[in-house]
Amino acid sequence: MKTKTKVAIQGIKASFHEEAAFKFFGRDIETLECNSFKQTCDLLESNKADYVVMAIENSIAGSLLPNYTLIREYNFAVVGEVYLPIQLHLMALPGVKFEDIKFATSHPIAIRQCVDFFEDFPQIQVMESSDTAACAKKIRDEQLKDTVAIANTLAAELYGLNIIERRIESNKKNFTRFLILRKDKTEDHKEINKASICFQVGNHVGALSKVLQLFAELNVNLTKIQSMPVLGRRNEYYFYVDMEWKDMENYDTAIRKALKYTVNFNIMGEYLKNDKV
Numbered sequence: 001m002k003t004k005t006k007v008a009i010q011g012i013k014a015s016f017h018e019e020a021a022f023k024f025f026g027r028d029i030e031t032l033e034c035n036s037f038k039q040t041c042d043l044l045e046s047n048k049a050d051y052v053v054m055a056i057e058n059s060i061a062g063s064l065l066p067n068y069t070l071i072r073e074y075n076f077a078v079v080g081e082v083y084l085p086i087q088l089h090l091m092a093l094p095g096v097k098f099e100d101i102k103f104a105t106s107h108p109i110a111i112r113q114c115v116d117f118f119e120d121f122p123q124i125q126v127m128e129s130s131d132t133a134a135c136a137k138k139i140r141d142e143q144l145k146d147t148v149a150i151a152n153t154l155a156a157e158l159y160g161l162n163i164i165e166r167r168i169e170s171n172k173k174n175f176t177r178f179l180i181l182r183k184d185k186t187e188d189h190k191e192i193n194k195a196s197i198c199f200q201v202g203n204h205v206g207a208l209s210k211v212l213q214l215f216a217e218l219n220v221n222l223t224k225i226q227s228m229p230v231l232g233r234r235n236e237y238y239f240y241v242d243m244e245w246k247d248m249e250n251y252d253t254a255i256r257k258a259l260k261y262t263v264n265f266n267i268m269g270e271y272l273k274n275d276k277v
Contacts, residue, residue, distance in 0.1 A: 004030040008040035008049035014133040014155040016084060020178040021053045024082040024274075035130075037067055041074045044183050052076070052181040058086070059175050061109050063226055068198075068240050071181065071268060078196045078269025080180035083277045088114055090165035091136060091156045092148045098164055103127055105135045106150035114150060117168040136161055175277050185269075194223075194244045194273040195251070199262040203235050207261070214257045215243060218250040238264075244273055 005025060009017035012033045021031055032049055034040045043049040054071070057063045071078065088110055092101065104118065105127045118126055129135050135149035140159040148164065149155065156163050179196075201207040215222055223242045230236040245251040259265055 004028060005051065006030045006032055006049045008032045008034055008043040008052045010034050010037050010040055010054070011131040012133050012137065014136065014152070014158040015131055016086065016152060016176065017053050017055065017178070018133075019152060019154050020055075020082050020084045020176070023084060024053065024080060024178075024180055025051075037064075037070055041070050041076070041181075044076065044181065045074060047183070050182070051079075053082075054179050054181055055176050056179050057177045057224075058109065059173065060113055060171055065226075065228060068226060068228060068238075071179070072198055072238070072266065075185075075266075076181040076183060076268075077185040078179050078271060079182045080271045081194070081274050082178045082180065083175050083275050084178065085277045086110075086113065086169060086174040086176055087152060087167055088132075088150050088169040089153065089156065089163045090148045090168055091139075091151060091161040091163050093139060093143065093145055094160070094162050096145055096148075096162070096164070100146060101148050102146040103144075104148050104150060105129050105138075107132050107135075110150050113169045113171065113174060116170040117165075133158075177275075179269075180271075191272055192248075192270045193246070194242065195270045196240065196242050196268040197255075197266065198238055198240050198268055199258070199265040200230070200236065200238060201262055208239065211258050211261050214261070215254045218254040218257075219247065220245045220251055220254045240268075 007021045007029050009021055009031050011017050018031050040052045044052050054067055055064055056067055101124055103125050108128045110132050111126055132151040133155040136151045136155035136159045139147055139149055221244045223244055226240040227237045
């Protein structure tokens with residue numbers, strides 16, 4: 001009997017991380033619930049999980065900076081990505097009407113994405129919690145008839161709640177990008193056209209510009225640049241860069257040339273672009 005692929009997620013079942021895992025791997029997986037992103041990494045490091053699905057940026061809230069540090073420090077391989085549209089709904093126990101609601105609860109980022117909706121209903125007290133799906137589970141477990149959760153349809157289905165208001169997010173084009181992480185960096189020899197790298201450059205005029213120009217000259221498209229300070233060192237930064245290419249030879253040449261002008265250069269992962277939402 002084939003064992004299921006084990007995927008560590010931050011949050012509980014029916015969270016957006018589980019939804020992202022299903023979108024990438026399909027439903028025939030075992031998701032491992034974790035209280036933090038560090039815990040997901042610990043499970044992967046100890047071989048208790050095969051993969052980690054980790055949110056890295058949201059189109060409204062921005063980058064999750066601590067997660068870049070986790071990937072680099074654990075030296076995991078980025079082997080894929082998945083973009084998930086974030087659709088947020090109000091859900092309650094069956095039979096609860098909108099006028100019964102006194103409290104709404106969800107993750108702080110989800111709440112921020114719905115501020116326009118709640119401005120119209122000041123009588124509803126909004127409370128922060130650790131996880132969107134956990135809020136839905138709590139309503140079911142404690143039979144809270146005056147409380148709604150802000151979560152996805154997966155949570156409503158799993159915890160038996162009715163959706164009483166759909167799509168309450170302020171920006172209907174909201175999405176989150178997740179990275180798929182594996183412990184080892186062995187080559188799969190499969191098709192790749194995107195990479196995530198990390199490096200440092202010297203603190204002098206034109207140092208970063210020189211590296212970026214190398215990629216431009218070889219038609220390697222830089223889709224994201226994220227800087228983070230090196231802990232305890234003034235004026236030193238890690239640069240995290242995502243890039244895409246059409247010609248593999250150009251990418252290989254650009255990487256070889258960039259090595260001459262950088263330090264602590266690390267290819268965090270090479271994978272197939274997967275940005276459809």
